[in-house]
Amino acid sequence: MTEARPGVDGQLAAGAAPAAARPDGHRTEAVTDLRRIGIHPDHWYPVAVSRKVRPQRTFAAVFAGERIALYRGRSGRVYALEDRCAHRQVPLSMGVVEDDILRCCYHAWAYRGNGRISQIPYLPKGCERPPRGVRSFPVREAFGLVFVFPGDPEKAESAPFPVLPEFGSPTHRTMTFSRTVKCHYSFMHENLLDMNHQFLHRGVLGRIKPELLGYETGPRFVEARYLFVPAGGRKDRGAGLLSAEGLGGKERPDVITIRTEYPYQTLHDVPEDAELPAFSLWAAYVPEDAEQRTNHAYGLLMIAKPPVPGALHVAWPFIRRFTERVFAQDRMAVEAEQRAWDEQGEDRNHEVFPLILDVRDVLRSNGVPLSAQQEAGAGGAPSANGSAAGAGDGRAEASAEPQPADRRQP
Numbered sequence: 001m002t003e004a005r006p007g008v009d010g011q012l013a014a015g016a017a018p019a020a021a022r023p024d025g026h027r028t029e030a031v032t033d034l035r036r037i038g039i040h041p042d043h044w045y046p047v048a049v050s051r052k053v054r055p056q057r058t059f060a061a062v063f064a065g066e067r068i069a070l071y072r073g074r075s076g077r078v079y080a081l082e083d084r085c086a087h088r089q090v091p092l093s094m095g096v097v098e099d100d101i102l103r104c105c106y107h108a109w110a111y112r113g114n115g116r117i118s119q120i121p122y123l124p125k126g127c128e129r130p131p132r133g134v135r136s137f138p139v140r141e142a143f144g145l146v147f148v149f150p151g152d153p154e155k156a157e158s159a160p161f162p163v164l165p166e167f168g169s170p171t172h173r174t175m176t177f178s179r180t181v182k183c184h185y186s187f188m189h190e191n192l193l194d195m196n197h198q199f200l201h202r203g204v205l206g207r208i209k210p211e212l213l214g215y216e217t218g219p220r221f222v223e224a225r226y227l228f229v230p231a232g233g234r235k236d237r238g239a240g241l242l243s244a245e246g247l248g249g250k251e252r253p254d255v256i257t258i259r260t261e262y263p264y265q266t267l268h269d270v271p272e273d274a275e276l277p278a279f280s281l282w283a284a285y286v287p288e289d290a291e292q293r294t295n296h297a298y299g300l301l302m303i304a305k306p307p308v309p310g311a312l313h314v315a316w317p318f319i320r321r322f323t324e325r326v327f328a329q330d331r332m333a334v335e336a337e338q339r340a341w342d343e344q345g346e347d348r349n350h351e352v353f354p355l356i357l358d359v360r361d362v363l364r365s366n367g368v369p370l371s372a373q374q375e376a377g378a379g380g381a382p383s384a385n386g387s388a389a390g391a392g393d394g395r396a397e398a399s400a401e402p403q404p405a406d407r408r409q410p
Contacts, residue, residue, distance in 0.1 A: 031364065032364065032369065033346060033347045034184075034186050034347065034360050034363060034364050035184045035186065035341050035347055036369060036370050037186070037363065037364050037367035037368065037369060037370065038064065038287070038292050038367055038368045038369065038370045039064065039185055039263055039285075039286075039287055039292065039367055039368075040151070040262075040263065040366055040367050040368050041063075041064070041150040041151035041152075041368075042149075042151035042152055042155050042159060043149070043151070043159055043160075043262075043263050044140060044147040044148070044149055044156075044159060044160075044161050044162070045063060045147060045148060045149075045150065045263070045284060045286045046145040046146065046147050046284055046286060046298040047061040047062070047063055047068060047070070047080075047146060047147070047148050047286060047296075048061050048070055048145070048146040049144060049145060049146075049176065049178050049298075050078075050141055050144050050145060050146055051144070053070050053071070053072050053078055053146055054072065055072050055074070055076070056072065056073070056074060056097045057071065057072060057097060058070065058071045058092070058093045058094070058095055058097060058102065059071070059093065060083060060091065060093035061080070061083075061146075061148070062288050062289075063148065063150045063286060063287070063288075064150070064287040064288070064289070064290060064292055065287075065288075065289050065290025065291070066082075066150060066290075067082070067083035067084070067091065067093070068080050068081070068082065068083055068137060068148060068150075069081045069082070069083040069091065069092040069093040069095070069102065070093075070139075070146060071095075071097050071102050072097070073097060073099060073100030073101075073113065074097075074099045074100060075099075075100055077100065077113070078139050078141055078146055079100070079102070079113035079136070079139060080136065080137035080138075080139045080146075080148045081102065081111060081113075081115050081134050081135070081136050081137070082115065082134040082135040082136075082137075084134060085104040085106065085107075085109055085134070086109070086117065086130060086132065086133055086134050087104065087106070087107055087109050088106055088107070090104060090105065090106045092104060092111065092134070098110070100112070100113055101118060101119075107120075107121075107122075108121050109121075111133055111134065112133075113136065114133075114136050115133045115134045115135055115136035116133045117129060117130060117133040137149060137150060137153070138153055138156035138157075140161065142161070142162075143162070143164055143167050143168075143174075143282075143300055144174070144176055144300075145176075145298060145300075147161075162264060162282060164280075164282055164300065164302070166280055166302035166304075167300060167302055169302075171304060171305055172302045172303060172304055172305060173302075173303055173305060173312055173316075174300055174301065174302045174303070175300075175301040175303065175316075175319070175320065175323070176298075176299070176300055176301075177297065177298065177299035177300075177301065177323070177327070178296070178297075178298055178299075179296070179297050179327065179331070180288065180294060180295075180296050180297075181285075181294070181295055181296075181297050181331050181334060181335065182293070182294050182335045182338060183293070183294070183295065183334045183335050183337060183338035184287075184292055184293060184295070184338060184341070185285035185286070185287055185292065185295040186360070186363050187334040187337050187338060188265075188283075188285040188295060188297060188334060189260050189265055189285070189359055189363060190356050190359065190360075191330050191333065191334050192258055192265055192267065192283070192330075193222065193224060193258050193260055193265070193355065193356065193359055194353060194355065194356050195210040195212075195224075195226045195228075195256065195258070196210065196353065197333070198210055200329050200330070200333060201326055201329055204322065204325050204326055204329070205326075208228055208229065209229065210226045210227065210228055210256070211226060211227040211229070212224060212225070212226055212355070213225040213226060213227055213255070215355050215358075217358045217359075217361075217362070219362070219365070219366075220261060220262045220362060220366060221259060221260060221261040221262065221362065222259070222260050222355065222358050222359040222362055223257065223258070223259040223260075223261075224257070224258050224259075224355055225255060225256070225257050226255070226256045226257075226258075227253055227254075227255055227256075228253060228254045228255075228256055229253045242269075242278065242279055242303065242315075242319050242322060242323075253271075253272040254269050254270065254271050254272065254278075255269075255270045255271075255272065256268070256269055257270070260359050260362060260363075262362060262363070262366040263284065263285075263366070264282065264283065264284050265282075265283045265284075265285075266280065266281060266282050266283070267280065267281040267283075268280045268281075276304065277304065278303070278304055279301060279302060279303045279304060280301075280302045281299060281300070281301050281302070282299070282300045282302075283297060283298065283299045283300075284297075284298045285297050285298075286298065291370070292370065293338060293342070301323065303319065337349075
């Protein structure tokens, strides 16, 4: 982390924010701007919807500026290779799939699923084949998504993988979302975790004043619980159908539990006096560009089926329209935040909600700093020490091993 220190002109060092007072009265130290922290590659990330990776076809995917060629072989298995031919660097995603081999479209060099070259058609006799092919990535296909492990492949097997018992359950039906959002992935975590922004959705959800019941935080997670109490006003019909109001239920408060457990995020909605969630959401925000100013949001909305047969099928179009309207409003807000960052070259927001300050610590301490080269590509001005000038969010730097704590509203 970059520490604040006086420069020759009395200014703080690049990449640091001045010390500031927290809402709880504690003094904070300068920190690295969270928007200059990249997502950690040593995790499983979705990079495509399974149905888009068709049999015997390629699919061009990307993770944080690294192009990845997916292809599904005749066996049905999906492979992931660095998207460039070792010969002339032509994208392998432009190639041809033959059984479980991927052949470059240019000179027909053939690659196995492990990235090794299996054939060079015109290689003269006596000439040795190039010893290396291209990088391959560990792949897992689950929940209708294709996941890759872009980090150290030796860590792939032991890395935690999402567990979603509701997905595929006969008691639930899943709605899949796949959208590009032009902002740093951290804005997405903040948006969902901070339910105080319901004024933004007043035309869709009606009047709601969320009450924070409490939250917990640890080295890799933040989990918050809110009480949503309807307070009148016009709302989208799909909102009631999603929370079971229009499927035999009544308008009643809901308890919303949201958890950022690095690098994923979940949400559960449990109507008051109910034991099980009316719906659950799992989401991942995958950077697309090397500067990580754009992310692809993948979401799985798992909705409990009501007792009335076929009722959810009838409600499905209304629920889809409602969720799309809410997402569009959230995207508008987070993209506006990103534009402000780009224009100012730093994070000038003044956060007052301790919950968001804590999730920023989690994202910052578990991520990896973006390189000076990546920052320059984002339009930043790298300093002599390799960081771009900017300010943080006024939050104390997270320790390597912060202690879990139960946070309650007074």
